Amino acid sequence: MPSPESPLIIALDYPSLDAALCMADRLDPRRCRVKVGKELFTRSGPDVLEALHGRGFEVFLDLKFHDIPNTVAGAVQAAAEQGVWMVNVHAGGGRRMMEAASECLKRHGLHTHLIAVTVLTSMERVDLAEIGLDIEPLEQVERLARLAQQSGMAGVVSSARESARVRELCGDDFLKVTPGIRPSFAGVGDQRRVLTPADAMAAGSTHLVIGRPVTQADDPMAALEAIERELID
Numbered sequence: 001m002p003s004p005e006s007p008l009i010i011a012l013d014y015p016s017l018d019a020a021l022c023m024a025d026r027l028d029p030r031r032c033r034v035k036v037g038k039e040l041f042t043r044s045g046p047d048v049l050e051a052l053h054g055r056g057f058e059v060f061l062d063l064k065f066h067d068i069p070n071t072v073a074g075a076v077q078a079a080a081e082q083g084v085w086m087v088n089v090h091a092g093g094g095r096r097m098m099e100a101a102s103e104c105l106k107r108h109g110l111h112t113h114l115i116a117v118t119v120l121t122s123m124e125r126v127d128l129a130e131i132g133l134d135i136e137p138l139e140q141v142e143r144l145a146r147l148a149q150q151s152g153m154a155g156v157v158s159s160a161r162e163s164a165r166v167r168e169l170c171g172d173d174f175l176k177v178t179p180g181i182r183p184s185f186a187g188v189g190d191q192r193r194v195l196t197p198a199d200a201m202a203a204g205s206t207h208l209v210i211g212r213p214v215t216q217a218d219d220p221m222a223a224l225e226a227i228e229r230e231l232i233d
């Protein structure tokens with residue numbers, strides 16, 4: 001199956017394999033990718049990857065590895081050997097951790113996209129201050145995006161509000177994977193740095209991660225189609 005041209009990645013944040021596959025069976029792997037995160041993977045393990053690959057989906061395994069370099073390199077290798085399209089680490093784990101993960105993939109000839117999380121989209125300035133960073137999220141995203149690129153990452157996770165600046169700093173080819181996407185019809189919930197799908201693309205995001213606005217909608221397919229229409233208009 002060819003890679004979808006769509007930038008959409010649907011977050012399958014469900015508490016069971018059955019619930020996740022029920023949603024996946026309503027999606028079209030030619031029109032979007034899917035994301036498996038901590039809740040689903042902790043419950044279902046690698047079976048979910050096999051099931052989604054069997055249905056033709058490219059999968060972003062969003063486990064945000066953050067540990068010592070040797071441990072993260074091994075985890076990233078394990079993910080890539082299971083055929084995932086994308087996997088991520090926390091840029092906060094530092095240069096040596098990211099380099100170890102990137103070099104491990106290269107050494108084993110694995111071509112999974114390896115990206116790094118900068119500042120979670122649920123965080124704003126006040127949250128950073130509480131962990132000792134008295135700066136705007138944008139400043140920390142800039143710092144970590146530069147470090148991630150120097151350390152061999154193919155891109156970063158940030159909010160779409162920072163995509164234009166990340167593009168200026170790191171170039172067009174550097175992936176800008178942005179959760180915190182909120183179409184006008186969806187509630188913000190626990191997210192803080194949000195943007196609409198169209199504004200995110202205009203800002204330079206390369207991929208849009210969308211969960212609850214689709215998965216918790218009364219009619220998920222209608223919500224997805226509304227987002228697709230917004231991106232075409």
Ligand SMILES: O=c1ccn([C@@H]2O[C@H](COP(=O)(O)O)[C@@H](O)[C@H]2O)c(=O)[nH]1
Nearest residue numbers: 011037119120121179180209210211212
């Ligand atoms: O900074 C980040 C990193 C990851 N996420 C993940 O993306 C989805 C967003 O889901 P919504 O329901 O659209 O809010 C979710 O799986 C998060 O774990 C993020 O939101 N922010």
